[in-house]
Amino acid sequence: MNELTSTPGLIVIAIALIAIVTVSLTLVRQRRRPSDTIETPPTAPRAQTAVDQEIEIVDEGLAPDAVAGPPAPAIEEPEPVVGRFRRLKARLARSGSPLGAKLLEVLSRDSLSEDDWDEIEELLLLADMGAGPAGELLDDLRTEVRVRGLADPAQVRDLLREKLVALVNPDLDRTLNLAGGTDEQGEPLPAVVLVVGVNGAGKTTTVGKLTRVLVAEDKSVLLGAADTFRAAAADQLQTWGARVGVETVRSQRDGADPASVAFDAVKEAKAQGVDVVLVDTAGRLQNKTGLMDELGKVSRVIQKEAPLSEVLLVLDATTGQNGLTQARVFTEVAGVTGIVLTKLDGTAKGGIVVAVQRELGVPVKLVGLGEGPDDLAPFDPDQFVDGLLGDQ
Ligand SMILES: Nc1nc2c(ncn2[C@@H]2O[C@H](COP(=O)(O)OP(=O)(O)OP(=O)(O)O)[C@@H](O)[C@H]2O)c(=O)[nH]1
Numbered sequence: 001m002n003e004l005t006s007t008p009g010l011i012v013i014a015i016a017l018i019a020i021v022t023v024s025l026t027l028v029r030q031r032r033r034p035s036d037t038i039e040t041p042p043t044a045p046r047a048q049t050a051v052d053q054e055i056e057i058v059d060e061g062l063a064p065d066a067v068a069g070p071p072a073p074a075i076e077e078p079e080p081v082v083g084r085f086r087r088l089k090a091r092l093a094r095s096g097s098p099l100g101a102k103l104l105e106v107l108s109r110d111s112l113s114e115d116d117w118d119e120i121e122e123l124l125l126l127a128d129m130g131a132g133p134a135g136e137l138l139d140d141l142r143t144e145v146r147v148r149g150l151a152d153p154a155q156v157r158d159l160l161r162e163k164l165v166a167l168v169n170p171d172l173d174r175t176l177n178l179a180g181g182t183d184e185q186g187e188p189l190p191a192v193v194l195v196v197g198v199n200g201a202g203k204t205t206t207v208g209k210l211t212r213v214l215v216a217e218d219k220s221v222l223l224g225a226a227d228t229f230r231a232a233a234a235d236q237l238q239t240w241g242a243r244v245g246v247e248t249v250r251s252q253r254d255g256a257d258p259a260s261v262a263f264d265a266v267k268e269a270k271a272q273g274v275d276v277v278l279v280d281t282a283g284r285l286q287n288k289t290g291l292m293d294e295l296g297k298v299s300r301v302i303q304k305e306a307p308l309s310e311v312l313l314v315l316d317a318t319t320g321q322n323g324l325t326q327a328r329v330f331t332e333v334a335g336v337t338g339i340v341l342t343k344l345d346g347t348a349k350g351g352i353v354v355a356v357q358r359e360l361g362v363p364v365k366l367v368g369l370g371e372g373p374d375d376l377a378p379f380d381p382d383q384f385v386d387g388l389l390g391d392q
Pocket residue numbers: 197198199200201202203204205206227230233281282283284342343344345346367368369370371375
């Protein structure tokens with residue numbers, strides 16, 4: 001009989017096969033990234049607290065479920081944040097801003113007549129800069145051109161650039177406050193970023209893009225889907241998170257109390273010791289009182305767990321001056337600390353940056369320049385003005 005087919009031979013072969021399979025499986029498991037195996041933490045029933053009473057927690061579906069997720073797709077690596085604005089600048093130029101080519105065309109005329117100056121003012125107004133800032137810019141420019149006797153279009157253009165940068169105000173602090181602070185025991189708390197704004201402005205997309213920015217900066221992140229108005233919004237957020245291995249706390253119930261979800265998200269972020277928790281909210285309340293009640297409650301309840309580090313108001317740049325009225329309500333109600341101006345790639349109204357900051361007294365901190373996952377950039381006044389003027 002052949003040695004290999006003898007009983008001891010078969011046993012040796014079987015042992016060798018088992019050993020190979022075991023070693024292979026171990027190697028595969030080790031190679032898998034930890035975020036592929038995000039699991040739902042067990043949800044122990046919790047005792048009713050004062051906060052629970054205020055927010056009338058309906059336990060079913062509200063606990064950190066919540067941290068479930070669709071089957072994890074391959075984890076993506078977000079683009080580095082440095083240099084993003086430079087990459088996206090061309091989109092501003094392509095959006096056909098009247099502050100760009102057309103303005104420069106007027107400025108390059110031999111000597112500027114009264115009609116030319118009127119045309120310049122009209123272009124500034126069309127770009128949604130607002131009557132106040134547009135008038136100031138025009139007066140300043142006119143005076144300086146006359147006093148300095150500037151005739152060379154290139155010099156006038158440089159002066160315009162300088163004045164535009166000054167209007168956008170490079171001195172404002174645009175850094176995101178992501179310092180989490182500590183609790184009474186000196187334990188670190190997560191930074192809590194609340195994201196507010198009217199529906200359709202791009203809140204969920206912005207939270208998704210911001211998650212990627214933070215992941216690219218090696219921060220640990222947790223998401224809270226407090227937009228409970230629309231179940232699809234939570235799904236959308238969860239998908240954004242899952243793409244970069246970030247968990248989402250959400251309710252499984254349509255119309256659950258947003259404050260309750262926000263509370264659970266911050267509580268879970270504390271328990272997990274993550275750096276930043278981003279809370280997405282709904283923006284479709286009909287009136288100011290309703291909005292005030294809901295956002296007030298969300299922010300009060302969050303602060304029982306950790307202070308708010310940032311309240312970001314997401315504004316759609318394409319709504320121009322009309323969006324400002326709604327924006328004002330949010331700033332009154334929610335204590336906004338920074339603006340995210342979305343869809344700047346799709347508007348010829350870049351002047352809205354100036355108007356928004358003037359009207360609301362809050363700096364634009366981030367801008368959305370496209371629908372791609374990494375099309376969100378920290379706002380840079382110099383690069384922005386260059387983009388408007390069509391400098392690549
Ligand atoms: N071109 C462009 N589109 C954007 C940008 N930001 C968001 N969008 C699009 O705007 C649309 C609305 O975005 P959402 O994030 O769903 O808006 P939302 O404010 O969360 O809306 P609700 O959940 O209904 O309150 C989506 O189609 C986004 O892809 C941007 O910077 N540029």
